[in-house]
Amino acid sequence: MQSFFSVAYWTLFFFIPALTMRLLAEENRSGTIEMLITKPVTDWQVVMGKFLSIVVLIGISLALTLPYYITIWNIGPIDHGAVWTGYLGLLLMSAAYTSIGIFTSSITNNQIVAFLLALLIGVFFHIIFDVFANNMSGFLSQLFDYLSLSTHYDSVTRGVVDSRDIIYFLSLILMGLVGTEVVLAKRNATK
DSSP states (O other), rough: HHEEEEHHHHHHHHHHHHHTTTTTTHHHTTTTHHHHHHHSHHHHHHHHHHHHHHHHHHHHHHHHTTTHHHHHHSSSSSOHHHHHHHHHHHHHHHHHHHHHHHHHHHSSSHHHHHHHHHHHHHHHHIHHHHHHHHHTHHHHHHHHHHHHHHHHHHHHHHTTTHHHHHHHHHHHHHHHHHHHHHHHHHHHHHH
């Protein structure tokens, strides 16, 4: 299953910005965001609804890969804990990238710009912080290692569910969602 998790890790990195690029950018461009805002829902409910819709879609997609796990389990012994934490890692990573994608979709009216911004921000968490951590020493190395998403993802997929990893993913998710709500609230106040 390790090869599946490494392929899914990179596939979701490109797939999630493509899913989220249209969520708010298209509504801002076409003006339908104003109709949504006039409904009796808060900005936070709009953000959470869009976030949860993408996370549920990804969860269903990952659930459809469970036959791989069942097939491998029937063939021979498998580390069930590592498999389930691998799926947990994919869900947490997907939720983090979803929140980043929704944020980038909220700050622009162009879907392509939202996609590219989400990829750019994702590249920092996915690759660049890891490269910085490996090329520095001392406090900066530790800081960039902590900021690297791959460090936390690798830790979870090894079967170790550490509170630092969970806090990292939840913090990243919360920052993206709160940033999106702030952008929506700011737009609503100016209109």
